[in-house]
Amino acid sequence: MTAPASEARPPSGRVSIWFKSQLRNIAPFLTLAALVIFFSASSPSFLTFDNLWNVLTNISVAGIIAVGLTFVILCAEIDLSVAAVANATGIVVAFFTLQPDYVNIANVPLPGGLAIALALLACFLLGAVNAVGLTVVGIPSFIMTLAMMQIAAGICALLVRGQIAYSVPDLILTLGSKSIGGVPWIVIVSASMLLIAHIVLTYTRFGRYVYMVGGNREAAEYSGVNVKLILGSAMVISAVCSGIAGMLAVSYFGSAQQNEFDSFLLDAISAVVVGGTSLFGGRGGIGNTVVGLFVLGVLNNGLDHIQIDSFLKVLIRGLILLLALIINVYAQRLRAQSETSAAD
Amino acid sequence: MTSSETPLLEMVGISKSFGGVQALRDVDFSLAEGEIHGLVGENGAGKSTLMKIIAGVHSGFTGSMRLAGKEVHFRSARDALDAGIGMVHQELSTARDLTVAENVYLGKQPVNRFGLVNWRAMARGAREQLASLGIAVDPKTRIGDLPVGLQQLIELARVLFSGARIVILDEPTSALSPPEVERLFSVLKRLKASGLSIIFISHFLDDILKVSDTVTIFRNGRKIVTSPTAGIDKGWVIERMIGAGHQELEESYLGQIALDSQPNAPVVMETSHLTSGRDFRDITFSVRGGEVLGIYGFMGGGQLELARTLFGRMHPDSGTLIMDGKPIRFRNTAAAKRAGVAFVPESRRSMLFHHEPLYKNASIAILDRISRLWLKPATERTIMRAQIEKLRIRPPNPNMLLGNLSGGNQQKVALAKWLTYPPKVLVLSEPTRGMDVGAKDDVLKIVRGLREQGIGVVVVSTEPETVLSLADRILVMKKGEIVKEFASETVSKDRLLEAA
Numbered sequence: 071m072t073a074p075a076s077e078a079r080p081p082s083g084r085v086s087i088w089f090k091s092q093l094r095n096i097a098p099f100l101t102l103a104a105l106v107i108f109f110s111a112s113s114p115s116f117l118t119f120d121n122l123w124n125v126l127t128n129i130s131v132a133g134i135i136a137v138g139l140t141f142v143i144l145c146a147e148i149d150l151s152v153a154a155v156a157n158a159t160g161i162v163v164a165f166f167t168l169q170p171d172y173v174n175i176a177n178v179p180l181p182g183g184l185a186i187a188l189a190l191l192a193c194f195l196l197g198a199v200n201a202v203g204l205t206v207v208g209i210p211s212f213i214m215t216l217a218m219m220q221i222a223a224g225i226c227a228l229l230v231r232g233q234i235a236y237s238v239p240d241l242i243l244t245l246g247s248k249s250i251g252g253v254p255w256i257v258i259v260s261a262s263m264l265l266i267a268h269i270v271l272t273y274t275r276f277g278r279y280v281y282m283v284g285g286n287r288e289a290a291e292y293s294g295v296n297v298k299l300i301l302g303s304a305m306v307i308s309a310v311c312s313g314i315a316g317m318l319a320v321s322y323f324g325s326a327q328q329n330e331f332d333s334f335l336l337d338a339i340s341a342v343v344v345g346g347t348s349l350f351g352g353r354g355g356i357g358n359t360v361v362g363l364f365v366l367g368v369l370n371n372g373l374d375h376i377q378i379d380s381f382l383k384v385l386i387r388g389l390i391l392l393l394a395l396i397i398n399v400y401a402q403r404l405r406a407q408s409e410t411s412a413a414d
Numbered sequence: 415m416t417s418s419e420t421p422l423l424e425m426v427g428i429s430k431s432f433g434g435v436q437a438l439r440d441v442d443f444s445l446a447e448g449e450i451h452g453l454v455g456e457n458g459a460g461k462s463t464l465m466k467i468i469a470g471v472h473s474g475f476t477g478s479m480r481l482a483g484k485e486v487h488f489r490s491a492r493d494a495l496d497a498g499i500g501m502v503h504q505e506l507s508t509a510r511d512l513t514v515a516e517n518v519y520l521g522k523q524p525v526n527r528f529g530l531v532n533w534r535a536m537a538r539g540a541r542e543q544l545a546s547l548g549i550a551v552d553p554k555t556r557i558g559d560l561p562v563g564l565q566q567l568i569e570l571a572r573v574l575f576s577g578a579r580i581v582i583l584d585e586p587t588s589a590l591s592p593p594e595v596e597r598l599f600s601v602l603k604r605l606k607a608s609g610l611s612i613i614f615i616s617h618f619l620d621d622i623l624k625v626s627d628t629v630t631i632f633r634n635g636r637k638i639v640t641s642p643t644a645g646i647d648k649g650w651v652i653e654r655m656i657g658a659g660h661q662e663l664e665e666s667y668l669g670q671i672a673l674d675s676q677p678n679a680p681v682v683m684e685t686s687h688l689t690s691g692r693d694f695r696d697i698t699f700s701v702r703g704g705e706v707l708g709i710y711g712f713m714g715g716g717q718l719e720l721a722r723t724l725f726g727r728m729h730p731d732s733g734t735l736i737m738d739g740k741p742i743r744f745r746n747t748a749a750a751k752r753a754g755v756a757f758v759p760e761s762r763r764s765m766l767f768h769h770e771p772l773y774k775n776a777s778i779a780i781l782d783r784i785s786r787l788w789l790k791p792a793t794e795r796t797i798m799r800a801q802i803e804k805l806r807i808r809p810p811n812p813n814m815l816l817g818n819l820s821g822g823n824q825q826k827v828a829l830a831k832w833l834t835y836p837p838k839v840l841v842l843s844e845p846t847r848g849m850d851v852g853a854k855d856d857v858l859k860i861v862r863g864l865r866e867q868g869i870g871v872v873v874v875s876t877e878p879e880t881v882l883s884l885a886d887r888i889l890v891m892k893k894g895e896i897v898k899e900f901a902s903e904t905v906s907k908d909r910l911l912e913a914a
Contacts, residue, residue: 273788273789274787274788274789275781275782275785275786275787275788275789277789278774278778278781278789279781282767282770282774282778285767285769285770286763286764286766286767286768288764289763289764289765289766289767289778290778291727291746291747292725292727292747292757292758292759292764292765293747293751293765293778293779293831294747294748294750294751294752294756294779295747295748295778296746296747296748297746298746299748352767352769353769
């Protein structure tokens, strides 16, 4: 069964082996470069400093959600409840904030700090339910988080009952919609969270466990790693990131209502996957997610700069995502091939 | 009773190799109508390869195969089945959630004129089919609810129902209790009387000798002998299986091995009446510090599951595990590791990370000992370098990706994970499987070194050589129970096989 390692590799294969192993990292960069070149050539208004800030601001909310999702996808799981949890958390924080008279919601005004704490507790608990469903009950994350998507949507519906809330605590208002020295706070928050996540994933023991659990779950378990704890933590991190994104998004968009952030589910998953983080776990990281976010941001923004049917935009985004998925799966297959051609 | 003019199946000069490894060399084999033909040999002797050729699983081979006098060459298992050759595998392929009737008719349900499944006809047919085998079972029962022995007979019924005249049974008795074995044998005798031919592959020599008319013995890809079962005994078969009096003596451990037990060392781990479903029952043993305990048994003997239970990967139904004199329950592998148990499973793939460098592969098991929050890659590399030096891992580069190492060196990395902070008990499952002689020797030296450090080592294997070369004391497991202990005495491979 066990053949000896194939010592002899074709000498010409070195470059192609390097390319194969790096395909998932190279492809997103090439995509980004191609998009920037294309839009710059098509529209004079695209490659400007102001527009760069537009792109950055537009990807900030999806960026915060993608931070948590990167942990989950690195573990070879998925979280489909991110947008719904974001929505629910945003509504919870608004529910505990004094709303203008014309808002007809039976809300419970509390001090800003307490409202934020309760909202964070809410998303933490939703994430904990995901974690328990996945690791203790053993429900596949795909199904578990699909149920959570409904649960969170239900919480939104119960709290606002079809109405729209507008006010959020001052801190959230500042971070979501104000700037400092010309730099929007939301960009700073998003960038800081991406940076912290990068440090956690690269330089801490927990980060190593995330990669190893995603790379080979069985081997991690046979190495005495508490795999369930790592998976559960990833689900909670994902929900809390989504919650923070949700609160800031209420401030950024100026309102809290049902089904407001649904599009962020696709945006966040696209960002992580387009960036080249493996859907099969263990490969990729925050660096990839950042590139993925820029691809998405440039695409969304660039399509506004050129004369294009707005309905076509959706189709184009879908096609780009499909392309990224093909590359993702193809890169995994190349990896699996080199694995079987190597020893064992 | 077995002879007729032309054999039903005749194979001449069959050879087959897998990537340079010769699995079968010039093997002749014939099977008569109404014959039960037993096939024996050690793991890797070639019996499974030959059966897979007959059943159409392996289509590339040299030599000729004639069925009822006609030359045949199957391209797939489907071809073989169409020609009347069916196989019942050790791992049953019944659909657990379907009923007995659906399983018997799998893929060819009777339909009425509207194209809908005729359930009534199916139930009736299945009941008749099973009754003809002497099995009374409600065809509407979900098959997963039946005992394994019945599931196997239903799979046999399905193979027969699809028109098989030759049935290959691979290790059919390994999961069966004695009464279930008796029932299977009476079914086989009934089939034989109706003219069916049966090939019976097994490690259980008693079973083979009891039910077969003829037995063929394989060793190292060659057929050694075919003999009528009448007048031969287990000792005669074992001698031929392991090659007594041949030049392979040093390889076959026919010589006596003196067991060197350590009766005075402190006990580090004990089990008391440990039981886990069908896997193993009533397992009681103890491991002393500085002792290598070998657990030998055939595939499906329950020893692999026992090893997983000792490391908290599986959980026993009843019985206790005792470490340092105190009963302990492992919720997961992390708890077992904290308690001082280490484990290397039989498959390297499930132990190692192919696309990670060596140092990450080795440090994953001890990260909690070398870092709290922040990783210390420099320390990890230093530790890896020390292990590379000690275990002679090649190439000696801690940054090398694991996948680029040979199998033997990968196995050493799997061991290296646990050696920096020595555990109290190290459980090794098939530690030398698929290794060349040099790598085996290295593993032997490593295990001896661990014994000197006072670590209790449990070696679990289906290969007698592995247990004989490593162990100070040997337990033999058979169908989930410990049937024999060898301690402070001399033992040889034939005695070990005799016990199992």
